[in-house]
Amino acid sequence: MGLSWQQGPLATGAIGRFLTPDPLPERLLYAEPLRRRMRVKFGGTWIADSEDVVLLHEPGRYPVAYFPLGDIAADALEASENTTTHRDLGLTSWYSTVAGGSSKPRSAWQHIALPDYAGDLKGRVAFAWRAMDAFYEEDERVVGHAADSYHRIDIRQTSRHLAVRDGDRIIADTTRPLALYESGFAPRWYVPRADVDETALTLVEGQTFCPYKGLASYYDIAGARGAAWSYADAWTEVRRISGMVSFEPDKVEVYLDGARLRLEPGQGVISHGVDRDLTVEEFSGRQHDE
Known part of the structure; x- marks a missing residue:
């Protein structure tokens, strides 16, 4: 599904291969400008609105949208003492999201000690998809995960x-x-x-x-x-x-x-990602919003 998920070229289960004389690294992360306006709603309030989102494709995961801090409501992020270490991107700081009388711990994160090669994510924050009320591209809700422009x-x-x-x-x-x-x-x-x-x-x-x-x-x-x-x-x-x-x-x-016909590589659908589930409740929420 797309660039880094299922059998995509950056996925661990890729069915194709790069024609290069030397083997590529076992893991390749790819970041690119989304070039779409994306908004995040939490606590019934718009907490992020940006045309400068960067989409991160990480092997075995759905695409993740990273918002510049300047496009996030000033009081929407509450720092916590929780930190983790990303295997490729280093130290990660976690935030609670706060808006409209609602608060959700560990629902947003920022990589705060990025290696030089990952500077595209500097000063950017990602939100846990299911912890938010909704994500939108323009005025249409996007469900499940950030839309992968390589999925067709x-x-x-x-x-x-x-x-x-x-x-x-x-x-x-x-x-x-x-x-x-x-x-x-x-x-x-x-x-x-x-x-x-x-x-x-x-x-x-x-x-x-x-x-x-x-x-x-x-x-x-x-x-x-x-x-x-x-x-x-x-x-x-x-x-x-x-x-x-x-x-x-x-x-x-x-x-x-x-x-x-026989079951071929790519026909067995992995319905749940390692980072989150895809639930019917999310679909129902999209229908309600529309």
């Missing part, structure tokens, strides 16, 4: 023959699937409902959300748990897959032009 989704109509079987039972058969190509993932194939035997799908409790596609529901197929999923109301950018069904090729038999 392309959807293509195709006339290839896609068939899904559970033993002798045909679950889906179509010549009009949509192919969804997403950065860092193997292709996913979405089937129109009209070409699916919906009596074979058993809706199960529990949903997840994707910061780029929306809220997903899951289905069992006979004894195969979570073998299919659907975005009933996919977000505007990927609206074409709304209501369509996709199938896990390691849980049911999925055939594309007669060849059986």
